[in-house]
Amino acid sequence: MDQVIRFRSAVALAGRFPVLAGVDLDVARGDVMLLRGANGAGKTSLLRACAGLVRVVAGEASVLGHDLIQDQRAVRRQVGLVGHQTGLYQEMSPLDNLRFALRAARLGPDRAEPALSTLGITGRLLEAAVADLSAGQRRRVALSVLVARDPEIWLLDEPHAGLDAEHRDLLDGLVLAAAARGRTVVMASHEADRAASLARTIVTIAGGAVESVTAPAPPPGAAGADDRPRTAGEVVPVVA
Amino acid sequence: MWRDALLVGGKDLRIEIRGRVATMQVAPYAMLVLLLFGFAFDQDHNLLTQAAPGLFWVAVLLSSLLAVQRSFAIEATDGTRDGLRLSGLDPAGIFLGKVAAVVIELVALEVLLGVGVVVLFGTRLHDPALLVVSALVASVGLAAAGTVYGMIASGVRGRETLLPLLVLPVVAPVLLAATQCWMAALGSSTTDGWRWLSLLVAFGVIYLALGVVSFSTLVEET
Amino acid sequence: MTVHKGTANQLTRVLGAGSLVTVALTALFGLWLTPPDAVQGQLVRLIYVHPAAATACYVGFGLCALASLAYLWPRTRSRRWDRLAAASAEVGVVFCVITLATGSIWGRGSWGVWWTWDARLTLTALLCAVFLGYLALRRTGGNPESRALTSAIVAVVCVALVPIDHYATSWWTTLHQGDTLMRANPLIHGSQLYTMLLSFVAVGLVFSWLVVHRYRVEVLEDRFEEEGFAVAIAERRAEASAAVQDRPAESAVVGPGPAVAASSSSAGSEMGRDGEVSE
Numbered sequence: 001m002d003q004v005i006r007f008r009s010a011v012a013l014a015g016r017f018p019v020l021a022g023v024d025l026d027v028a029r030g031d032v033m034l035l036r037g038a039n040g041a042g043k044t045s046l047l048r049a050c051a052g053l054v055r056v057v058a059g060e061a062s063v064l065g066h067d068l069i070q071d072q073r074a075v076r077r078q079v080g081l082v083g084h085q086t087g088l089y090q091e092m093s094p095l096d097n098l099r100f101a102l103r104a105a106r107l108g109p110d111r112a113e114p115a116l117s118t119l120g121i122t123g124r125l126l127e128a129a130v131a132d133l134s135a136g137q138r139r140r141v142a143l144s145v146l147v148a149r150d151p152e153i154w155l156l157d158e159p160h161a162g163l164d165a166e167h168r169d170l171l172d173g174l175v176l177a178a179a180a181r182g183r184t185v186v187m188a189s190h191e192a193d194r195a196a197s198l199a200r201t202i203v204t205i206a207g208g209a210v211e212s213v214t215a216p217a218p219p220p221g222a223a224g225a226d227d228r229p230r231t232a233g234e235v236v237p238v239v240a
Numbered sequence: 241m242w243r244d245a246l247l248v249g250g251k252d253l254r255i256e257i258r259g260r261v262a263t264m265q266v267a268p269y270a271m272l273v274l275l276l277f278g279f280a281f282d283q284d285h286n287l288l289t290q291a292a293p294g295l296f297w298v299a300v301l302l303s304s305l306l307a308v309q310r311s312f313a314i315e316a317t318d319g320t321r322d323g324l325r326l327s328g329l330d331p332a333g334i335f336l337g338k339v340a341a342v343v344i345e346l347v348a349l350e351v352l353l354g355v356g357v358v359v360l361f362g363t364r365l366h367d368p369a370l371l372v373v374s375a376l377v378a379s380v381g382l383a384a385a386g387t388v389y390g391m392i393a394s395g396v397r398g399r400e401t402l403l404p405l406l407v408l409p410v411v412a413p414v415l416l417a418a419t420q421c422w423m424a425a426l427g428s429s430t431t432d433g434w435r436w437l438s439l440l441v442a443f444g445v446i447y448l449a450l451g452v453v454s455f456s457t458l459v460e461e462t
Numbered sequence: 463m464t465v466h467k468g469t470a471n472q473l474t475r476v477l478g479a480g481s482l483v484t485v486a487l488t489a490l491f492g493l494w495l496t497p498p499d500a501v502q503g504q505l506v507r508l509i510y511v512h513p514a515a516a517t518a519c520y521v522g523f524g525l526c527a528l529a530s531l532a533y534l535w536p537r538t539r540s541r542r543w544d545r546l547a548a549a550s551a552e553v554g555v556v557f558c559v560i561t562l563a564t565g566s567i568w569g570r571g572s573w574g575v576w577w578t579w580d581a582r583l584t585l586t587a588l589l590c591a592v593f594l595g596y597l598a599l600r601r602t603g604g605n606p607e608s609r610a611l612t613s614a615i616v617a618v619v620c621v622a623l624v625p626i627d628h629y630a631t632s633w634w635t636t637l638h639q640g641d642t643l644m645r646a647n648p649l650i651h652g653s654q655l656y657t658m659l660l661s662f663v664a665v666g667l668v669f670s671w672l673v674v675h676r677y678r679v680e681v682l683e684d685r686f687e688e689e690g691f692a693v694a695i696a697e698r699r700a701e702a703s704a705a706v707q708d709r710p711a712e713s714a715v716v717g718p719g720p721a722v723a724a725s726s727s728s729a730g731s732e733m734g735r736d737g738e739v740s741e
Contacts, residue, residue: 022699053326208698
């Protein structure tokens with residue numbers, strides 16, 4: 001299978017602390033991977049390393065064919081990361097934020113509004129300052145940047161945090177749809193049941209290294225905790 | 241690079257227009273500094289007229305520090321620093337865009353302060369061309385140097401105190417040269433203003449070139 | 463564990479001994495054996511300190527800039543240049559302060575003022591401030607390689623600006639020519655000349671002795687960090703095995719969803735709670 005992420009004994013530092021202490025990881029195209037592990041295990045750092053934000057100083061690391069040790073910048077246009085921080089300018093409106101991100105990525109700014117409305121940011125919210133939005137709304141704006149850019153690799157750090165039930169389901173649908181389009185999704189989550197039902201591969205991280213790689217028992221595309229089979233690409237109906 | 245510069249500069253100005261932090265805080269601060277000079281010089285009209293160019297540029301210098309700090313505070317909230325790195329924007333474009341935004345803010349401030357100097361200190365004009373050109377060139381120099389050091393300082397501990405320590409000694413020649421230019425332009429000195437202008441140009445060019453070359457390193461490493 | 467012997471070795475002992483002897487000789491000649499100047503009197507003895515210190519200061523800053531350039535040049539990039547830049551800048555600042563202090567004392571004696579806006583004095587003061595900023599930047603911590611890169615850039619720019627600073631200060635001070643007095647250059651001859659040359663040798667030796675020691679302190683700091691690195695990796699990996707011991711034995715076994723939910727005791731509570739949230 002086509003491999004998009006490959007790490008071998010990858011070490012990354014935060015100051016002098018090894019946040020990644022020898023990671024071995026392979027991710028295939030179209031995979032939906034769940035990273036699990038205790039707080040401080042290195043999940044966020046691994047996602048940031050995949051995005052070219054945390055420098056890998058030893059071992060091997062390549063994402064989409066770009067060697068991260070040689071050049072960590074090249075990969076950034078092809079990946080999208082939604083982390084704990086939204087990366088949004090507080091004074092600007094969601095619409096302006098999205099247009100800026102799209103223009104920076106050399107994409108048409110007309111993608112902004114559809115993406116925002118997918119995540120339920122419409123009407124008055126489009127023009128309000130991001131600082132005036134609720135935490136959940138800000139997170140949805142951050143997710144809509146990802147939806148609008150639709151990069152090769154989606155890196156999601158606790159994507160469900162701060163979202164209400166309705167938008168959690170919406171997000172799950174977006175993730176499955178992306179995977180069905182051939183996008184690769186790597187997410188870190190503590191929401192085990194929900195995330196595990198999406199995931200085709202579950203990776204456990206501990207002490208800055210991969211501890212185990214498992215596949216959930218049901219075949220890929222079907223839900224584990226959910227008894228209703230879910231096909232890739234299906235947007236989960238909204239629960240009122 | 242130019243396209244990215246336009247994008248980033250436009251973004252910074254848009255944030256300024258929406259937030260009005262510089263307008264509502266930096267401009268009053270600069271006017272206050274001028275007023276305080278008036279107090280410090282005890283209303284001595286001749287002395288104030290004589291010193292007006294210097295006082296004006298000290299006020300601009302102090303305000304430029306605030307403008308630069310503001311420019312990088314924008315990039316420090318809620319992961320926007322990572323956003324900028326992930327955006328795929330050309331670092332040289334980011335640099336030029338941020339410099340352009342600071343220059344525009346500084347020029348607006350200088351117009352305001354200029355009126356303030358005329359009103360408060362009662363100065364007369366001698367060579368308007370030199371006045372305007374030197375103000376523009378000096379602003380570019382201040383903004384370019386400030387943006388380089390603002391980027392360096394933004395990633396480290398104690399950035400609020402480190403920035404003035406890094407910037408002020410470095411821009412001292414700008415203060416000297418711009419003041420001399422303005423003294424010539426206002427007719428309060430017989431010095432050759434255009435010679436001083438060449439110094440301002442050299443300073444601006446050095447820092448613009450430096451920023452364009454080094455910003456990719458600075459964005460990654462700080 | 464090896465016990466570090468400090469930063470001294472044969473070279474620094476020779477340098478140190480040489481420094482001691484030449485400084486003592488300079489003091490002896492400078493303070494007692496040379497005659498006072500006809501014009502400046504006893505003040506002339508500052509000539510055995512001030513010019514040499516000023517030279518050492520400029521050599522230090524120049525060395526810092528050259529080492530920083532060498533670090534920035536990809537082919538010669540090495541931590542050695544970074545260490546040399548740090549060491550020479552620090553020693554340069556020390557001599558810069560000595561230069562300013564002796565210059566000020568001299569100014570008080572010959573012009574009656576502690577400070578005058580003399581072009582060279584102003585330039586030196588400006589450089590001192592610039593390099594104090596550089597040293598402050600070096601102290602901010604963080605990743606050593608990032609710090610080396612940014613401080614190398616700053617050092618090169620600081621020195622690239624010296625011509626601009628030079629013109630600015632010299633044009634500026636010539637504006638007020640009437641206000642300042644030209645320093646009457648004492649005529650140096652005989653024993654005075656030899657003593658002054660000796661002072662250059664003494665300061666040169668002290669300068670190199672300090673730089674070598676300071677450089678070695680940087681080496682030790684790097685080694686401390688490197689030794690710490692292996693330990694840090696081992697500790698980080700140990701976090702994982704510590705976590706495993708807390709868990710049920712089947713945790714590493716490949717298992718389906720439900721088993722996964724039970725596998726991690728630390729994350730278990732959060733996971734259990736989530737079960738209620740899902741549809």
